[in-house]
Amino acid sequence: MSRGLDNQDRTLAGAPEVACWLGVDVGGTNIKWTILNGREVVASGSMPTARDGEHSVVDQVAALINEQAGDVRGVGITVPGHVDAATGRTGIVPNLPGQWRDFPLGAVLTRATGHHVAVLNDARAFALAELRLGAATDLADAVFVAIGTGVGGAVVLGGRLLGGVAGRVGEVGHVSVVPDGPLCGCGGRGCVDAVGGGAALVTAARAAVRAGAAPLIERRSGGDLARLTPVAIFAAVADGDRGAAAVVSHASAALAAGVANACALLGISNVVLGGGLAHGYPGLVDVVRRRLETVAPLIGPSLIRLAHFTDHSAAIGAALGAQDDQPTLLEYT
Numbered sequence: 001m002s003r004g005l006d007n008q009d010r011t012l013a014g015a016p017e018v019a020c021w022l023g024v025d026v027g028g029t030n031i032k033w034t035i036l037n038g039r040e041v042v043a044s045g046s047m048p049t050a051r052d053g054e055h056s057v058v059d060q061v062a063a064l065i066n067e068q069a070g071d072v073r074g075v076g077i078t079v080p081g082h083v084d085a086a087t088g089r090t091g092i093v094p095n096l097p098g099q100w101r102d103f104p105l106g107a108v109l110t111r112a113t114g115h116h117v118a119v120l121n122d123a124r125a126f127a128l129a130e131l132r133l134g135a136a137t138d139l140a141d142a143v144f145v146a147i148g149t150g151v152g153g154a155v156v157l158g159g160r161l162l163g164g165v166a167g168r169v170g171e172v173g174h175v176s177v178v179p180d181g182p183l184c185g186c187g188g189r190g191c192v193d194a195v196g197g198g199a200a201l202v203t204a205a206r207a208a209v210r211a212g213a214a215p216l217i218e219r220r221s222g223g224d225l226a227r228l229t230p231v232a233i234f235a236a237v238a239d240g241d242r243g244a245a246a247v248v249s250h251a252s253a254a255l256a257a258g259v260a261n262a263c264a265l266l267g268i269s270n271v272v273l274g275g276g277l278a279h280g281y282p283g284l285v286d287v288v289r290r291r292l293e294t295v296a297p298l299i300g301p302s303l304i305r306l307a308h309f310t311d312h313s314a315a316i317g318a319a320l321g322a323q324d325d326q327p328t329l330l331e332y333t
């Protein structure tokens with residue numbers, strides 16, 4: 001890595017010591033990391049997430065921390081699921097293989113690296129990045145939705161990121177919007193995550209290809225459905241594939257329903273859509289806007305923004321969480 005910073009030289013020269021913070025975002029597909037110097041990203045990278053359990057992921061992240069964190073003040077890590085920020089233990093983590101329930105992730109990483117490691121939910125970290133540095137710096141109230149392999153969420157009210165009991169507030173992805181719909185990693189059925197997330201898109205697209213309904217998806221996948229990605233599905237939509245368009249339309253309707261339900265419940269009309277897939281999701285903003293119009297009598301006119309940060313938003317939020325040095329930020333507020 002090129003840090004471009006040398007604390008010792010700067011201290012010797014009489015300049016203020018530079019404080020850097022490492023944020024690591026463990027996603028269902030990739031582990032992304034970033035080093036934040038105050039509000040500035042000075043380095044970042046990514047690698048594929050190990051798919052054989054929590055201990056392999058810990059080994060990956062510990063190696064990354066030991067390699068990158070020589071002169072950082074602290075480390076924050078996110079996972080795509082429930083996190084008790086006070087204890088650093090994980091709960092339900094639907095899109096990561098392994099035994100994550102009640103796993104002491106913070107303590108294990110601290111033991112392996114010697115760094116204090118703040119543990120955050122990935123969508124809440126994404127919201128923190130957008131609230132402090134990105135698309136929501138001027139918003140006091142907003143619902144945040146992070147669309148990647150799964151679908152995460154977060155709620156900001158009165159300028160504060162809500163955590164609730166054990167950090168559980170904001171699971172927009174696990175509102176059920178299709179009764180008796182597909183089984184979700186959380187154990188429920190028809191969740192926004194299970195219909196509108198990236199993994200759900202791929203599952204639905206494979207079924208459409210097998211039914212002969214989406215020939216351009218098959219072409220975009222290079223004939224290998226095992227390697228099909230949401231981006232290839234979006235490309236097939238752009239190619240004019242009706243089967244792909246139907247798959248995306250069904251998924252985006254589920255996302256829009258979840259967003260509208262959350263906004264109606266909370267009385268919030270500002271929405272920030274982010275995560276790795278939001279910017280490329282065909283027609284998503286329009287679908288969400290039309291759905292929010294149906295709850296306008298409850299919440300008034302809505303404001304929808306795409307996130308400022310794309311791939312590394314949760315990693316930036318993790319670094320901000322470490323910078324706060326108060327993982328209890330996500331506790332009950």
Ligand SMILES: [Zn+2]
Nearest residue numbers: 174184186191
């Ligand atoms: Zn669910």
